[in-house]
Amino acid sequence: MKPGIKIQLSFMMFLEFFIWGAWFVTLGTFLGKNLQATGGESAKVFATQSWGAIIAPFIVGLIADRFFNAERILGILHLIGAALMYFMFRSENISSFYPYVFTYMALFMPTLALVNSVSFRQMSNPEKEFSFIRVWGTIGWIVAGLLISYVFHWDSKESSDQGALRNTFAMASVVSLVLGIFSFALPKTPPVQIAKEDRSITKLLGLDALKLLKDKNFLVFFIASILICIPLAFYYQNANLFLSEINLANPTGKMTIGQMSEVLFMLCLPIFFKRFGFKNTILLGMLAWALRYALFAYGNPGELAFMLILGIALHGLCYDFFFVCGQIYTDAKAGEKYKSAAQGLITLATYGVGMLIGFEVAGMISDHYKIAENAHDWKMVWLIPAGIAAAVMLLFALSFNDKTKAEAPKETGAVI
Structure with a gap:
């Protein structure tokens, strides 16, 4: 070029x-x-x-x-x-x-x-x-x-x-x-x-790729991809509001740590993929979702501010180890005929259906735990998506047993 x-x-x-x-x-x-x-x-x-x-x-x-x-x-x-x-x-x-x-x-x-x-x-x-x-x-x-x-x-x-x-x-x-x-x-x-x-x-x-759902393991991955978007929606919708309400200084600037971590974990992804395989790598990504929300639930802008920063920094691990890893798995599972269609289907399922459900749930939970003007019971707001992420992780661990060999590309681009 x-x-x-x-x-x-x-x-x-x-x-x-x-x-x-x-x-x-x-x-x-x-x-x-x-x-x-x-x-x-x-x-x-x-x-x-x-x-x-x-x-x-x-x-x-x-x-x-x-x-x-x-x-x-x-x-x-x-x-x-x-x-x-x-x-x-x-x-x-x-x-x-x-x-x-x-x-x-x-x-x-x-x-x-x-x-x-x-x-x-x-x-x-x-x-x-x-x-x-x-x-x-x-x-x-x-x-x-x-x-x-x-x-x-x-x-x-x-x-x-x-x-x-x-x-x-x-x-x-x-x-x-x-x-x-x-x-x-x-x-x-x-x-x-x-x-x-x-x-x-x-x-x-890309609806031709619906044929891939006949495969039990791909169906499990597909459903897990939709469900994990529920806790993801909590982050997009509530994280900045949460950090602002509890008076963490410069919340938007600090949230860019999440994007910085994406670059780091993107470089680590091929290593984890090769050493631990697709299932364990993606389970680690799911575990990170539960952990980050637990850190948000119990952290504060004072002496426990490091918990909030660590929760933000886990964004790269959460996103790359589930979504990017999932894109690699989808690419390997689809084969040449359905590569583009399958990626389109997963995007539609996650950013379309999954996030649509997630934002609705996040809004309901936020309203339920609003205790005053510009004040929420944030501990409960974050423990709920932490529980959802843990449940999805357990479902995936027990139901997914695919031996497909998917090779992680040597270089790839970070995704927000």
């Missing part, structure tokens, strides 16, 4: 995930403190990510891949997204905010696939080249969080109480505008010519 193209793609990834990290991490705190949203209302807002994941295959599979250049669709979606972000910035209540965030996520989630498409089409050896490009996305997410906490101080108690978190949407709007314009300068990525027999909606949406 030419150095100039490598720089373009890296900058594209940086902006793509900077935008997401600029507003999504602090969203729960903004909704609760600035829009006075209930746990149920927050759940509906966070669930727009899941609806976006469900809608995404239709935009990418039925429109982008068939009729238009990927970089042009990417540009148009981000330009519209910039306008929607501005309207979210101006919204004064949850009823006016929700239509904008729903529309935005329906358009943003497809861009996650589009940036990958633009990248892969420029690569002759994706296994070696993609990780360098993708890691800039993780860096973009980290930089957004550090700016919010340590440069602008929008998430400090005084600033957030005065509505400063609203500025995160303005920042995301500006960067989305930049990426929208920049996208038209990216390498041309024309639609792929699809064979006549592959043009059915079933094949374009």
